[in-house]
Amino acid sequence: MGEKLMSCGGESTILNNWPCNSESSLSFIQTHRVNLIDELADYIDFIVDRGLEEHLLSKDDYEDITYERGPRKKVRKLLDIIDCLGEENASFFCSVFIQIKSANLTKQNTKQSEYSKSIKKHKEVLSRRNDCIKYYNARLGEKFYFTDHFVNLLLVKGHYSLEIKKNELLTFGQQRIHLQNNKDLKLEIKLYQIFQKLNDRRTPKKILVSGVAGIGKTVFVQKILHDFAKTSTYSNFDFVLNLTFRDLNLINNPTTLREIIRKKHGHLSSTLDDIFNNSEKLLMILDGFDEFKFYNQIDLDQYVFDPDEEALVPQIFGSLLNSELLPDATIVVTSRPTVINHIPIESIDRFVVITGFSVSEIEDYFQKFYRDDVLGTKIFLSVKENHFLFTLCYIPAFCWIVCSVLRGYSSLSIGEPKTMTDIYCHYLVILLKYHAHQVDCVKDEAVLKAVFNLGEIAYHSFLRHETLFYEQDVDLVQKLPPEIVNSFLDKTSVQELEGTENVLSFTHFTIQEFFAAFYYAFHEVSLSDDVMKSPVQEKLNLYSGWLDLFHRFLSGLMSVRNENVLFKHLKLEGSKRLDTYTSWLIESLIKHCENGYCILNLLHCLFEQQRSCLVQRIKPDVLRLNLSDNLLSPIDFHVLIYFLNLVNMDIDELDLTATHVNADYLKKLLPYLHRCRRFWIGENKLDSESIKVICSALTSSDCKMEQLGLGWTQLEDEDFLQIYKALCSNCSLQGLWVEGNNISYKAVEQFLDITLTNTTLQYAVLLGNKLQADELAALIVNPHKKVIVVHIDNDYGEEFWQGWWGWIFQRCKMCSDEKIVAFLTKVYRGLGLCHGKSTTWMDNWYTQIDQFLQERIKNCPVNNIRKKIETLKQMFHEQSAKQ
Known part of the structure; x- marks a missing residue:
């Protein structure tokens, strides 16, 4: 540090002290390491390239250096490597340092000055554009600055996708709890860490950030832009460029990447060449892939390699993502989970899921919303007592709706909301009164007509699976008062050569579904496209899961409670569809109970009605409740208990397979298990507490359980053996299914004594447990083998095994393609370990599964999942040949 620096080419440099007769080059590098890190940082990429050309560095060394994040870390890595290369190589590197530094110094100074000015100007632009969080329906003059209003979102490192036929809000609301609670499986990360190495071999360059609508993806992007402009958080990037797919949708003709960037960031026009040449210091964020109208066209055969090469937008985007265009740039794509399977999975280095707010973050949000810690905490605690409101508050957009409603409902003499529809009804009334400036005339016919027009837009765009629409394409928008448009619709203005186009969407997609249900419930004229008619659903590709939230809103809007609110504040008469809808709901509940169809959403619809007297009309011949493959949230379980409290019948079957049910849920369910005949709880990770609850049900004196399924529960x-002890005093159970678990021969051997104390148990199926070939053989010849079933043979007969296979096959028909791969892989392992002998009906199984998988392969739209199904099909084919 105390060395006298000499001048070389107008610059002071420690390198002018080399060579020195009194010390070796290696010693010189070690002694002046700190100075060298400062001096070489700007030239490190040239130096390592030269080192590779001269064979001074191996390819592994080169990769180790270039994977480091930031030039100073790269220099440190290089100096560490030189330490191990010896005096001769150290001397050569010192000469390379001086040559490269001298050659680049003059031209670098001029360019660096212009480049630095561009960085500064760009940060000023981003700061101005991203200083405030955009809040829909903010009152006149209200601004919410990032510095005092941003609440951290919880991010987990992992991959998550949904089929389009599922309602993503509801499905993710169920999965989110599992994601947030399993930190051993999913790594929780901070916003700034998504660009860092986290137990990875290399720093990620292509990052996919997914999350349901309203979860905060766009705010996440805005926060990165804000922090880049205002702080040094992302100092490893010189430029951060953001583009939205809403804007890209408006480009229909061939264009270039340069032109796309210039439209959004015109102030960078003169600097783009330097930005492209230093693309390793460039971060590009592409927001809203789910809104891209060409989302299914990016799996390319031909690529774009140059920023000035003309091509269609899908080609340009696909080339960026596949590292053919600007391969050194870091690319972040955000998307709802419904369409991310159309992104080539192999191109993504890191998957990040935004899971929304945790409990503490919800409270933080309430305090910041009301700008009063005491008031915010008070309202937060009242919401926390309501499972329905609180569970959905993990979504920032819904959290905002709840806060808006609770700020205004007391002054309107509206009862405290209990259900999801309550919240949205109150939201409608409050916004009309306080945000749309209709305080004295909400009951005016013009306002009600405007709301119906909005509902008509929502309904017909909902049927077309559209969340975006262009203002000039929707005649009804022209008839809406501006205050209605501004309150409920988000408008994005895009400048084109021929003029400005406005792209509209509802402020949140659940608001669109609410208005669609509102229009359907209170529209008096019969509709040509009646969403409740099966032929219409089939024609418009409206799968039942896709309509789940619409049905809940529809049911809630027809409740007496909300009809009273709407009549009081909008002079809206009750729905004339109430009798028809109620009959449909009752008939659907009975049909699903008798046939064992999944019943979860119908239970939610019943709960939204809040009319316990309806249950008196639900009298199925047999009560079978199937909730399988729904990852249950607290509100889901709440509606199940609500229903069981009202229906006083024996439960023929309760299926909670693959629902992530846990001990807390089972404890709440315990009072009802004594009247359950068949209880399926497989494919859940059950801990010892969960097993204790199940054993408690088995030892109950009035237990009626005959079948218990615990397959694949670890x-x-x-x-x-806890179950074994419980069965010693049980007089009802006939069949126990524990396939695919971790039970050893020692435990099975002890379980054989069950016949001494229990006379009702006929079999315990243990296919695919931790049993070796010799242990299987010993069990087969055991006198009690008819109780312990460890392989498939004719002893129990075709009907027994066909029942088991029928259950598996029925599960497959209900599963998504991804779920099929996971589930059938478990079945495949179980069959492979059971050492069964070939029979005609086993051959039929394999034929059946082969045909089923072939059909799924044919209809699977996602390449990587289709390949997995093809592999699975081949595995079953080879297994059947061995039988």
Whole structure:
């Protein structure tokens, strides 16, 4: 540090002290390491390239250096490597340092000055554009600055996708709890860490950020832009460029990447060449892939390699993502989960899921919303008591709706909201009164007509699966008062050569579904496209899961409670569809109960009605409740208990397979298990507490359970023996299914004594447990083998095994393509370990599964999942040949 620096080419440099007769080059590098890191940072890429050309660095060394994030870290890595190369190589590197530095110094100074000015100007632009969080329906003059209003979102490192036929808000609301609670499986990360190495071999260059609508993806992008402009958080990037797919949708002709960027960031026009040449210091954020109208066209055969090469937008985007265009740039794509399977999975280095707010962050949000910690905490605690409101508050957009409603409902003499529809009804009334400036005339016919027009737009765009529409394409928009448009619609203005185009969407997609249900419920004229008619659903590709939230809103809007609110504040008469809808709901509940169809959403619809007297009309011949493959949230479980409290019948079957049910849920369910005949709870990770609850049900004196399914629940010996002890005093159970667990021969051997104390148990199926070939053989010849079933043979007969296979096959028909791969892989392993002998009906199984998988392969739209199904099909084919 105390060395006298000499001048070289107008610059002071420690390198002018080399060579020195009194010390070796290696010693010189070690002694002046700190100075060298400062001096070489700007030239490190040239130096390592030269080192590779001269064979001074191996390819592994070169990769180790270039994977480091930031030039100073790269220099440190290089100096560490030189330490191990010896005196001769150290001397050569010192000469390379001086040559490269001298050659680049003059031209670099001029360019660097212009480049630095561009960075500064760009940050000023981003700061101005991203200083405030955009809040829909903010009152006149209200501004919410990032510095005092941003609440951190919870991010987990992982991959998550949904089929389009599912309602993503509801499905993710269920999965989110599992994601947030399993930090051993999913790594929780901070916003700034998404660009860092986290137990990875290399720093990620292509990053996919997914999350449901309203979860905060766009705010996440805005926060990165804000922090880049205002702080040094992302100092490893010189430029951060953001583009939205809404804007890209308006480009219909061939264009270039340069032109796309210039439209959004015109102030960078003269600097783009330098930005492209230093693309390793460039971060590009592409926001809203789910809104891209060409989302299914990016799996390319031909690529774009130059920023000035003309091509269609899907080609340009696909080339960026596949590292053919600007391969050194870092690319972030945000999307709702419904369409991310159309992104080539192999091109993504890191998957990040925005799971929304945790409990503490919801409270933080309430305090910041009301700008009063005491008031915010008070309202937060009242919401926390309501499972329905609180569970959905993990979505920032819904959190905002709840806060807006609770700020205004008391002054309107509206009862406290209990259900999801309550919240949206109150939201409608409050916004009409306080945001649309209709305080004295909400009951005016013009206002009600405007709301119906909005509902008509929502309904017909909902049927077409559209969340975006252009203002000039929708005649009804022209008839809406501006205050209505501004209150409920988000408008994005895009400048084109021929003029400005306005792209509209509802402020949140659940608001669109609410208005669609509102229009359907209170529209008196019969509709040509009646969404409740099966032929219409089939024609418009409206799968039942896709309509789940619409049905809940429709049911809630027809409740007496909300009809009273709407009559009081809008002079809206009750729905004339109430009797028809109620009959449909009752008939659907009975049909699903008797046939064992998934019933979860119908239970929610019943709960939205809040009319316990309706249950008196639900009298199925048999009560079968199937909730399988729905990852249950607290509100889901709440509606199940609500229903069971009202229906006083024995439960023929309760299926909670693959629902992530846990001990807390089972404890709440315990009072009803004594009247359950068949209870399926497989494919859940059950801990010892969960097993204790199940054993408690088995030992109950009035237990009626005859079948218990615990397959693939990660049972260990201790858990299995707990069940064994419970069965010693049970007089009802006939069949126990524990396939695919971790039960050893030692535990099974002890379980054989069950016949001494229990006379009702006929079989315990243990296919695919931790049993070796010799242990299987010993069990087969055991006198009690008819109780312990460890392989498939004719002893139990075709009907027994066909029942088991029928259950598996029925599960497959209900599963998504991704779920099929996971589930059938478990089945495949179980069959492979059971050492069964070939029979005609086993051959039929394999033929059946082969045909089923072939059909799924044919209709699977996602390449990587289709390949997995093809592999699975081949595995079953080879297994059948061995039987």
